[in-house]
Amino acid sequence: MFAILQPCFWLFQGNISKLRFFNSCILEQWCPDQEDANNDTVKRGIIMGLRQRGKALENLYFHEEELSFRLHGMRSRLMGLWAASLMHKDDANSYASEIVAASIGREGDDAMFNKLHDDFVAAGVGVTDDVIHDQMTNLLRCAADELRNGIAQFDDKRAA
Structure with missing residues (x-):
């Protein structure tokens, strides 16, 4: 999630309200229910999913190098x-x-x-x-x- 938001931060030139709006749009795309979009567990779940995917890709790379x-x-x-x-x-x-x-x-x-x-x-x-x-x-x-x-x-x- 933060990987998505960081490159776009310069677009908002430090304006936090625009960044929060962008953040909510991204979360609405992944979580259509607005109540869930504001839930910290959903945010943590998305971040954990991205971390797990990154770890899986890293493990795949190491496996291919070993082979x-x-x-x-x-x-x-x-x-x-x-x-x-x-x-x-x-x-x-x-x-x-x-x-x-x-x-x-x-x-x-x-x-x-x-x-x-x-x-x-x-x-x-x-x-x-x-x-x-x-x-x-x-x-x-x-x-x-x-x-x-x-x-x-x-x-x-x-x-x-």
């Missing part, structure tokens, strides 16, 4: 396992952990791509940049499907 973080972590691990299989690494899980560690941070995908590219060049594996990007896209879809299906432990065989 995105998990999704990109799963994709990074699958990318590490895929790259380890191409480079014939003995310990694929430790290499996958290195790739996940490289992908965490501000640069994220770019850092992971650069590490993979440099490691492929150092190992003498002829993988083009387009193939790496295509595999990143495909494994992101794979990780999203696994996460959507509710599988907590995703299958390492898909990376190979």
